[in-house]
Amino acid sequence: MSAVIKLSNRYRPETSALALAGWEAFIADTTAPSWVQALRKRSGEKVRMMGLPTPKLERFKYTNIPAYLKMNSLAFSRVDMTIGGHKDYASDLLMSFDQDFVQEMLEVAPAGEGKYGDLMLWDFANSLIANGVVIDVPQNTMMDMPINIGYEGEGGHAYAPRQIIRVGNKAQVTIIEHHTGGGAYWHNGVTQIHIAKGAKVIHYRLQESSHESLHTQNTHVEIEQGGTYETFTLTLGAKTSRNQIHVDLLGSNAEVFVNGINLLKNKQLGDATITVEHKAPHCVSKQNYRNVVAGQAVGVFQGKVHVHQIAQKTDGYQFAKSLLLSPLATMNTKPELEIYADDVKCSHGTTSGQMDADALFYMRARGISQSDSERLLIEAFIAEVIEEISNDDMKERVALCVNDWLSKQVVA
Amino acid sequence: MIEIKNLSAEIDGNEILKGLSLSIGDGEVHAIMGPNGAGKSTLSYVLSGRDGYEVTGGTAELDGENILEMEPDERAAAGVFLAFQYPVEIPGVQMTTFLKTAINSVRKARGEAELDALGFLKLMKKTCKELGISEDMMKRAVNVGFSGGEKKRNEVLQMAMLEPKFAVLDETDSGLDIDALKIVADGVNALRAKNRSFLVITHYQRLLDYIKPDYVHVLAGGKIVKSGGPELALELEEKGYAEFSKNEAA
Numbered sequence: 001m002s003a004v005i006k007l008s009n010r011y012r013p014e015t016s017a018l019a020l021a022g023w024e025a026f027i028a029d030t031t032a033p034s035w036v037q038a039l040r041k042r043s044g045e046k047v048r049m050m051g052l053p054t055p056k057l058e059r060f061k062y063t064n065i066p067a068y069l070k071m072n073s074l075a076f077s078r079v080d081m082t083i084g085g086h087k088d089y090a091s092d093l094l095m096s097f098d099q100d101f102v103q104e105m106l107e108v109a110p111a112g113e114g115k116y117g118d119l120m121l122w123d124f125a126n127s128l129i130a131n132g133v134v135i136d137v138p139q140n141t142m143m144d145m146p147i148n149i150g151y152e153g154e155g156g157h158a159y160a161p162r163q164i165i166r167v168g169n170k171a172q173v174t175i176i177e178h179h180t181g182g183g184a185y186w187h188n189g190v191t192q193i194h195i196a197k198g199a200k201v202i203h204y205r206l207q208e209s210s211h212e213s214l215h216t217q218n219t220h221v222e223i224e225q226g227g228t229y230e231t232f233t234l235t236l237g238a239k240t241s242r243n244q245i246h247v248d249l250l251g252s253n254a255e256v257f258v259n260g261i262n263l264l265k266n267k268q269l270g271d272a273t274i275t276v277e278h279k280a281p282h283c284v285s286k287q288n289y290r291n292v293v294a295g296q297a298v299g300v301f302q303g304k305v306h307v308h309q310i311a312q313k314t315d316g317y318q319f320a321k322s323l324l325l326s327p328l329a330t331m332n333t334k335p336e337l338e339i340y341a342d343d344v345k346c347s348h349g350t351t352s353g354q355m356d357a358d359a360l361f362y363m364r365a366r367g368i369s370q371s372d373s374e375r376l377l378i379e380a381f382i383a384e385v386i387e388e389i390s391n392d393d394m395k396e397r398v399a400l401c402v403n404d405w406l407s408k409q410v411v412a
Numbered sequence: 413m414i415e416i417k418n419l420s421a422e423i424d425g426n427e428i429l430k431g432l433s434l435s436i437g438d439g440e441v442h443a444i445m446g447p448n449g450a451g452k453s454t455l456s457y458v459l460s461g462r463d464g465y466e467v468t469g470g471t472a473e474l475d476g477e478n479i480l481e482m483e484p485d486e487r488a489a490a491g492v493f494l495a496f497q498y499p500v501e502i503p504g505v506q507m508t509t510f511l512k513t514a515i516n517s518v519r520k521a522r523g524e525a526e527l528d529a530l531g532f533l534k535l536m537k538k539t540c541k542e543l544g545i546s547e548d549m550m551k552r553a554v555n556v557g558f559s560g561g562e563k564k565r566n567e568v569l570q571m572a573m574l575e576p577k578f579a580v581l582d583e584t585d586s587g588l589d590i591d592a593l594k595i596v597a598d599g600v601n602a603l604r605a606k607n608r609s610f611l612v613i614t615h616y617q618r619l620l621d622y623i624k625p626d627y628v629h630v631l632a633g634g635k636i637v638k639s640g641g642p643e644l645a646l647e648l649e650e651k652g653y654a655e656f657s658k659n660e661a662a
Contacts, residue, residue, distance in 0.1 A: 356500075356502075359501075363502070363514070364461075364488070365461075365493075365496075366517075367574065368513050368514050370483070372517065373485075376502075376509065379505075384504065
């Protein structure tokens with residue numbers, strides 16, 4: 001049995017369609033709890049109507065998701081997940097369905113500009129809702145041990161795991177998500193995080209998905225007064241990936257730090273799309289990204305800071321540097337500042353360039369081989385962002401991943 | 413010893429060196445002086461193997477091996493050292509990482525045992541002390557935020573640690589005040605040894621007050637046009653390079 005998901009004619013005049021086996025049957029499954037069935041049905045209707053995002057949409061200009069799906073036939077299922085750290089707080093979503101807030105949060109979707117394109121993947125994830133993790137950290141709770149969530153993608157499947165993380169007033173938690181897998185699959189994850197007053201979430205994502213896979217990750221964060229969200233993503237895997245982070249600063253004096261390193265090679269495409277909505281005064285947002293693009297890979301960085309009129313005294317900063325290692329590598333960078341308040345401090349900067357020939361020669365003149373020189377320069381290029389990782393274990397882990405990538409990449 | 417024979421080189425099709433010959437014995441210090449545009453910096457880059465400089469003729473042999481056929485890092489391992497006129501800043505690469513990688517690359521290529529972290533630190537501290545260089549400099553990124561004098565002292569430090577057989581000093585005096593110049597010259601003098609040759613490239617005689625050469629050559633129009641003892645430098649200081657520029661024009 002197969003279903004046809006139409007792509008919106010508005011954005012794609014040609015009547016191109018995707019055949020996704022078993023999708024209709026999946027959303028019509030009557031064994032799931034009734035509210036899950038209702039959510040799948042509602043979302044399924046939206047997906048039928050709107051389709052999936054295509055490059056005709058500004059927000060998806062560089063990242064072609066339908067193209068991947070046309071090349072791969074996928075069945076829908078649950079993803080294998082492992083949860084470590086604090087079993088008390090982490091459980092299968094299916095076991096947590098009776099908690100009211102889960103339902104409440106599932107329906108929350110990011111607001112703001114560009115939401116139309118962004119919500120297509122969200123709706124699609126809702127139509128596929130099957131399993132996930134709920135972490136509810138009570139107020140004033142400091143969780144010292146990070147919570148680890150692992151995903152093991154399986155070839156031939158499409159799935160949409162959901163993480164719901166709600167952190168009470170002045171509570172603190174560290175979450176580590178790790179993606180691995182084999183073969184061609186589509187991971188369309190949604191992570192929803194609510195940070196209450198004075199609470200803090202440190203969130204790491206290591207994306208080492210199969211190099212044949214499609215990885216789309218939608219993260220939505222709401223931060224109340226005095227709350228802090230600190231996130232770092234390392235992108236190494238997937239054939240095509242889009243890591244989309246949407247942050248709503250809802251209360252004053254909240255802070256958000258969105259950092260990442262994308263190491264891309266061969267014919268990979270890696271897209272980091274970040275939106276920060278300053279909806280309250282006296283908030284701080286900082287984005288700091290490094291892209292290293294080798295082979296025929298394509299990197300995408302779209303960072304947006306939207307300062308609403310009420311958000312006076314905003315301190316917004318956005319920085320993305322890209323290093324192209326080959327003449328066939330591509331980097332698309334689109335920084336955006338949209339400011340409606342008149343007393344703010346916002347800055348942004350992006351650079352794309354190749355390896356510094358003078359520095360390379362200087363090192364080689366000191367006896368360091370071409371490959372070692374390149375390696376040192378790439379390490380130096382990303383060092384600042386690694387340095388900003390606050391968890392020492394994670395810092396070390398990322399450094400090891402980077403080393404491993406470099407030793408395979410830089411060949412004399 | 414170093415034996416340069418009939419060396420010709422061009423950049424972007426422009427011939428800069430036109431049959432330069434020079435022989436430097438072990439332990440000797442030779443100075444090359446010349447007007448701007450004579451090919452002084454080109455010579456240093458050709459000898460160290462920088463991209464973009466095409467050798468169109470001749471040889472440069474270090475102890476019988478033609479270094480012109482080697483990669484820049486192979487030349488360094490063979491014992492060639494270039495002290496840069498403008499040392500390059502490398503943000504994010506720590507001095508210690510840089511030095512340790514360089515020394516171990518060279519030691520490995522020379523068939524010597526690589527230094528472990530402790531062995532390297534000992535050597536670095538010892539060399540810093542001998543040259544009067546603050547160890548704080550080693551905690552910074554390569555040449556980043558270094559003063560002109562610090563950059564040149566850093567070149568001398570690298571030279572001391574890499575133990576070359578043949579060191580080329582490209583306008584080491586440029587950008588230095590007299591005190592910094594003395595310190596750098598003292599460092600170079602300390603490294604003079606009977607198995608180490610130097611080629612000191614300079615526009616001004618001043619540097620040669622502090623690094624005393626055995627021989628002085630005048631480079632003009634892409635070749636050596638006059639050679640002599642240290643007194644030649646004084647003569648040039650007095651008369652300038654007009655004589656040689658005229659020759660070139662004629």
